[in-house]
Amino acid sequence: MRTSLTELLGTEYPIIQGGMAWVAEHSLAAAVSNAGGLGIIAAANAPYEYVRDEIRKTRELTDRPFGVNIMLLSPYADEIARLAAEERVPVVTTGAGNPGTYMKQWKEAGIKVIPVVASVALAKMMQRGGADAVIAEGCESGGHIGEATTMVLVPQVADAVDIPVIAAGGIGDGRGLAAAMMLGASGVQMGTRFLVSKECVIHPNYKERVLKAKDIDTVVTGRSTGHPIRCLRNRMTREYLSYEKEGRSFEELERLTLGGLRKAVKDGDADYGSLMSGQIAGLVKKEQTCQEMILEIMEEAEKLLSRTE
Numbered sequence: 001m002r003t004s005l006t007e008l009l010g011t012e013y014p015i016i017q018g019g020m021a022w023v024a025e026h027s028l029a030a031a032v033s034n035a036g037g038l039g040i041i042a043a044a045n046a047p048y049e050y051v052r053d054e055i056r057k058t059r060e061l062t063d064r065p066f067g068v069n070i071m072l073l074s075p076y077a078d079e080i081a082r083l084a085a086e087e088r089v090p091v092v093t094t095g096a097g098n099p100g101t102y103m104k105q106w107k108e109a110g111i112k113v114i115p116v117v118a119s120v121a122l123a124k125m126m127q128r129g130g131a132d133a134v135i136a137e138g139c140e141s142g143g144h145i146g147e148a149t150t151m152v153l154v155p156q157v158a159d160a161v162d163i164p165v166i167a168a169g170g171i172g173d174g175r176g177l178a179a180a181m182m183l184g185a186s187g188v189q190m191g192t193r194f195l196v197s198k199e200c201v202i203h204p205n206y207k208e209r210v211l212k213a214k215d216i217d218t219v220v221t222g223r224s225t226g227h228p229i230r231c232l233r234n235r236m237t238r239e240y241l242s243y244e245k246e247g248r249s250f251e252e253l254e255r256l257t258l259g260g261l262r263k264a265v266k267d268g269d270a271d272y273g274s275l276m277s278g279q280i281a282g283l284v285k286k287e288q289t290c291q292e293m294i295l296e297i298m299e300e301a302e303k304l305l306s307r308t309e
């Protein structure tokens with residue numbers, strides 16, 4: 001399937017992997033790129049040396065294009081932005097903010113820049129600032145989310161900009177990819193499906209929770225603090241939500257989530273870890289290699305999109 005996104009990225013398929021904090025490291029990114037998608041390394045809150053080593057390890061495993069996701073709330077965002085330019089990574093995606101101040105630096109380094117947007121206004125601003133594409137991410141996604149759903153955000157962003165639009169949030173199979181194309185997208189970003197891939201090195205307890213999740217097993221914490229985060233329901237989210245209802249202090253809320261991703265990804269703490277996941281977890285039922293996932297998704301989408309009746 002050739003789209004304006006495969007043309008832009010030089011990938012075989014219009015599928016990019018979400019820049020999942022603590023999860024998206026070199027083995028996952030290289031596996032997705034080697035399978036014909038665009039693998040992404042998540043810089044998250046990690047320092048310069050860690051991300052530089054991840055970029056170099058990815059380059060040892062693949063000669064295909066890949067990207068780095070820069071989480072703009074990171075205390076290291078400035079130096080990671082500079083690192084991306086120094087290393088001339090093929091693609092940068094950004095999340096949780098406006099990357100406007102870094103745009104010139106990245107474009108001068110020949111990087112393709114693809115910000116995540118959660119609104120039409122930011123999508124237009126990103127196009128004016130020189131973005132090569134935008135990821136329109138709906139609130140079905142895992143992790144830090146905006147307000148609009150994928151179903152309403154993608155067609156409105158597609159109408160508002162001329163650059164390729166990548167749909168994200170709630171997409172986990174070929175039906176989701178086909179539907180995204182119908183909404184005006186040129187490709188999709190998927191996180192939750194790749195969480196359970198064989199090449200994804202998260203703790204088995206985290207994978208098992210995603211594989212066993214049902215349709216309504218995610219909740220959103222932090223709406224009251226302005227940092228809404230979607231996770232699988234567990235003891236931490238139950239306590240967090242009741243603290244929010246009781247109007248407990250920001251410090252008490254923060255204490256509950258401190259180190260939550262590390263607890264989930266490294267320690268396999270399914271009770272108190274932040275098991276970030278999208279709502280599509282209920283559809284994700286089997287562990288496969290990234291190549292098996294991508295081929296299955298493409299086959300299903302192509303069949304649906306060529307249907308004439």
Ligand code: TUI
Nearest residue numbers: 021071095096097098116117118122137143144145146
């Ligand atoms: O960034 C994400 N998802 C994430 S980042 C993350 S790591 C983290 N850990 C603890 C606390 C906070 C983050 C986990 N999940 N997705 C991309 C995304 N970006 N979703 C929504 C947005 C967004 C929202 C508002 C982007 C821009 C924006 O507006 C910025 C502005 O200034 O207009």
